Amino acid sequence: MALLDEVKSELSQIDSELPAASQAQATAMIRFGGGLRLVQRQILVQAHFDSLEAAQWLQNAIRNLYGHEALLSPIERPTPTGTIRRYQVLVERGGAALALQTGLLDRRKHVVMGLPNEIVNGNIAQIKSAWRGAFLAHGDISDPGKASYLEIVCPTHEAAMSLVASAHRLGITARPRQVRSSERVTLKDADAIERMLILMGAPRSAREWTGKRSDGEARGKANRLANFDDANMRRSAKAAAEACEKVRHAFDLLGDEIPENLRAAGQLRLDHPDSSLEELGRLADPQITKDAVAGRIRRLLQLSDKTEKARAREAR
Template sequence: MALLDDVKSELAALEDEKADARKAQVTAMIRFAGGFTHNAQKQIVMLATFDSLIAAQWLRDNIEDLYSLDAKLISSTRTTPKGTHQYHVVKVERGAVNLAVATGLIDRNKAVRGLPVKIVQGKIAQVRAAWRGAFMARGILSDLGKNPYMEIICPSNEAAMALAGLARRLGITAKPRQLSKSYRVTLTDPDSIERMLNSMGAMRSARDWTGKRSDGETRSKANRLANFDDANMRRSAKAAAEACDKVRKAFELFDAAGVDVPDNLRAAGQLRLEHGDASLEELGRLAEPPISKDAIAGRIRRLLQLAEKTAKSRS
């Protein structure tokens, strides 16, 4: 539980997120932590319930900042057979309908049971933010033992399917499943869990979680560091870092020279910058639509060749 709280605290403290990403996170938190309902006066209100106070505070603050609406935070304590628990409810009364439309959770006067199309088909930053919001709302993270897992409790099958689809866009396999009357999306592979933590932005927590791996796995990693495979990994990582540096300088040159870069080459270069540790095969899977590693390598190569030509013409 302490690790789970640490992850949510780290995610809530992230800064410099663009408005589109924060809006995607707000939408996911509302979708997975509650939604829109009617009060006693038959008016539509937004209610989202959290176990984590810091998650509730993040949602309240961002609803007020992004949508200029008054959001209330109400905390209460409940006694259950398992002990006493605190719950934190974010509530929006005035303007709840506008919030539902703005987030896309109501589309053409119909409630969206999964996630809005603008997130499902959105930018990678929005995809990451949606996963971040779902995790802050209903995420579970086990301690790393014999059966490690990360899980999101979902409000509907459609929400579970949408979340699994977003994971695929990140190159991560997450399985939707039904457990009794609840729907869940689950990751059980330790490497996938580590990648998802990093994708959401919880890099410190990912390192902490990885550090708790079993002694056997730790020894296995130590062996890999000493063998030829690890040498290949180091060379690949170095090559990726060098490619990132070249692409970054190329974009700076294009901006200075006012060069019109083809969309497919620009997108390939942007993927290289956004996923500095990813292999070419992983970059190909992240492309929209997905392409082969040879194709993504070719586009990055042509981008750098265009930079060379631009530099020569300016000299």
């Protein structure tokens, strides 16, 4: 089961003992899952979900909390990547009454485009439940190992602002953003995502997400270090090969005119092309420091370069 499915399954199992909290969740699920429709002067309440368990939760809540019957039906839609199945919860009879009961229709019969003030300004249990309902309706979370995000697609700008304000009351910073024509509210901080999952009621999924994310980061770090080491080895090998070529050229150019200590250092480099300067110093007889090895090879190459330039001037 994908992580997103696991999160929604865990959240769908929650039945709050506080009616106000359950009502906040139901209201958010309706608002973010669909909302109200006017058909032939009749208000219909509908919401769509990608989770059957979430749809069943809302169907039961509408019956038990508000006394209305809701029809639950699967809807299949073909796409280029395959058929997508979603689940619709629809209230036809009593839709206007349900809209008033949930607060999505105010006393003046105006549609509330965000979440009702009674929820946004309600107690913390209502705030948590509203976020849970919004996530069940239209939430998404990143797979471990990828860039971290928890995101909810919002039907209106007002709905997005309601979520941002509610998250603030939970001590979490959520940011609204617009992607093409859709409004979204996003968390990107990994610690904030873990905390929000726990507050919504998915501690098991939070532990799994955090654990897999940590494993992914560890693997990513190991891969980066391996790549770094590999790049360092390639650079070192290239530098050693170039140094050997320069030493050979110096030997050919200078012949017997090379001081013995410089010749010995150059010969060590030719005999041990893959060794580090520190290793060459230990191989010298007597042993010398890596700085001494580097200095002698450098003076050898400088002597070669100086001699070559002098001979070039004489040739002119």
